[in-house]
Amino acid sequence: MEKLLVIEDNGDTCKELKWSIGKEYDLMFAGDVKEALALFYRYCPRVIILDLGLPPDERGTSEGFRCLEQVLAHAPATKTIVMGDNGDRSSAFRAMRTGAFDFCRKPIRMSELSVIIDRAFHLIDMEEENALLQTTPELKGCGFKGMLGHCPQMVQVFSTIEKVASSDIAIFVTGESGTGKELVAKAIHSMSLRRNGPFVPVNCGAIPENLLESELFGTERGAFTGAHARILGKAEYAHRGTFFLDEIGELPANLQVKLLRFLQEKVLQRVGGREDIAVDARIISATNIDIAKAITEGLFREDLYYRISVITVNLPPLRERGDDILLLANIFLKRAARDFGKKIRGYSASTLKLLKSYNWPGNVRELENRVQRAVLMSDSSLIEPVDLGIGESSQAQIMTPLDSMTLKDARDRLERQMIVSALGRQEGNIAKTAEALGVSRPTLYDLMKKYNLSRITS
Structure with a gap:
């Protein structure tokens, strides 16, 4: 789990952050500059949330800026999200000039802050990948917006992304689970005219059906028991940005109808509301199911499919990407060795053979997870097959029919x-x-x- 340092002396704000994002990140809390810098030097978090009003200058900003300056002097690549009082524009401008990644006004809106945190980690991932590509000869020319590959299929994917990014047409990304569909969506967003707007992802298959409509379109106060306040949906947060609908094939039939209206008319109604709300968002959707089969079986609307798939980007499974397997395995190894502080030179000959022969049912995500496991488990300078944890139950993936x-x-x-x-x-x-x-x-x-x-x- 990614470490996230929160420098904040207000207990209520800390509790809110822990409740809202504590399951997504390994949160560390500090109440003053001394404690914050001690944690920062020890754990080197890549992203920080920093309140400017720290003791002994809670009503001012001197301590906050002192902390920001020392963090950036030690690690300039750190993404620092600064929090300050609403309306304090001068502090916001000063923070950005000093080198802060973004400024979030108090009282904080957790949905907005979550998007900023996600952007911060995504950007630093891309920066680190690009730095590695520049310093590792065998990886030069193989990277594209945080993705790696030089097989013909991936070169075609990169070419398609470059052609469609600057337009506003709907993009449909297909591919097995773990092939990197969200990376494609983020790459398109980062190259689009909307790149300064929000990138808002939602996994349609991970949210219970009875909550999915509220998650997508929001809720009006009093819409149902317990709805004490108006809540904006993910679609509204994507205004002037990109709305990424992952696993759209899991969308229930009734919501397919509402989504189709939203795509056609660019308006939505919150649950319990009657007002049409205009939203200007680019739509990128993705699925790992056979969408043609789903349409034939009546599980997915054909008119919605044509609306979301003006351009289709097909991601190949890892087993069909040839030497990309070793390319990815090597960069995952370098990254994991750095993160875990292990001195590992590479893979043994038998491990390289296993990496190329294994079927990789979980694709790139599985490869990254197994390499991380191997780095942790290995006691030598070379990764051996046993370190990957591909056991007897998985060996069937290597065999042919x-x-x-x-x-x-x-x-x-x-x-x-x-x-x-x-x-x-x-x-x-x-x-x-x-x-x-x-x-x-x-x-x-x-x-x-x-x-x-x-x-x-x-």
């Missing part, structure tokens, strides 16, 4: 599976495993070498 295998391949497959299973039962004990399989220890060692197996499987 039986009907496309030769008899020799089938024998090898069964032999390998039996060795992996026996090693697991015997907890890596070579003597006991050889006895259970009815072979000598030298024979077992030869077989393990043949199939790139370690003593311990996971």
